[in-house]
Amino acid sequence: MRSCASDLACPPRRAKRARAGAAPEPPLSPSLTRYVLREMLKPFGFFILVFTGVIWLTQSLQVIDQVVETGQGAAVFLEFSALLLPFVMSIVLPIAAFGATLYAVNKLFSESEIVAMLASGMSMLALARPAAIFGAGVTAALFAVTLWLTPTAAQTLRDRLQELRGDIANALIFEGRFVHPSEGLTIYVRDNLASGEMRGVFVHDRRDPRAETTYAARRAVLGREEGGLRMVMFEGVAQRSETGAALSVLRFETLVFDLEQFMRDAAQRTPRPRERNVLELIAPTAEQLGGYSLGRFYAEGHEHLSGPLYALALPLVAVAALLSAGFSRRGYAARIFLAVGVGVALRLTGLAMRSATAAEPSLWPTMYAPPILGAAAALAILAHGGVRWRARRPAAAGAGAGGAA
Known part of the structure; x- marks a missing residue:
């Protein structure tokens, strides 16, 4: 007979009992769902501020030279910096959602709140529901950013830069x-x-x-x-x-x-791919290409469509990494590092697929593979009650032998 330090450390056995005819596991109640969502939203705002500040600062350096060269003041610099925000937010939102989910789930685990939920019979898949709702909301916001705000702001910014370069009379003031x-x-x-x-x-x-x-x-x-x-x-x-x-x-x-x-x-200028809407990018005419390669248009267009999916996939990866092995008295640092490693690997794979699409346009479907497969794998792990750590098998076997004796 198998023995565990905690029943929560043996998710596969609970799943077997449920399949054997036990009472169905209760879903997460609406009040608990709202509570977990609030716990995710609190650090989400903090991570947005931190990552936006860092990335916005690096991006704003690109316009400082233009502002100085054309003799403009602080008001123009702030205007240009504001036009960079949509692009910055397209990078920040998935990262912030991932960080907020890791922080919230780790906090709930440390305070034994998730332990209590699991002990009451709730499945890991039910506990992933708030993360899925949270990720879906961020994904919807991100679609609005990438499909509308980012190309509009990029076009406005470049028009204003060209206008300043051409406004020689103003520069001579x-x-x-x-x-x-x-x-x-x-x-x-x-x-x-x-x-x-x-x-x-x-x-x-x-x-x-x-x-x-x-x-x-x-x-x-x-x-x-x-x-x-x-x-x-x-x-x-x-x-x-x-x-x-x-x-x-x-x-x-x-x-x-x-x-x-x-x-x-x-x-007189030709709009860059970053300034065009998604329909022009995925189905461009010869005139719209304007000297750019078809692969660059496809890569930019499908990045607008596949990029927001990471805001859904990364929170699910975070939940799966922290919940899958159950309760642990030794903390969850290793699982957090595992989640970060998987998240970084998914995003880097997506960037590699984007580069491949720029070189070979027919590879554009591969850009959707990392977020979709990452989310599917996370849900599959949670649906099967997590994973069993190999380090526990000898202890479990020893305990079973002792019980038989």
């Missing part, structure tokens, strides 16, 4: 700074007068790598004509350096520099 309103163009203005005149103007044009031109003028003014924006420079010098040729110098009293060409270049 900031005196005493080297600004780069467009690729290959550097402008410096020492002083801006109230009359609109600029003093100490420096312009460096290096769009053509074979020939660079530098303009320096005592003063300049901006003017708009039918052709667009012009900078009229007075009392200056122009230096042109060409590969394999001597430096040429031109002194001028008046010179007109066309700025409209830079504004036109900024306005």
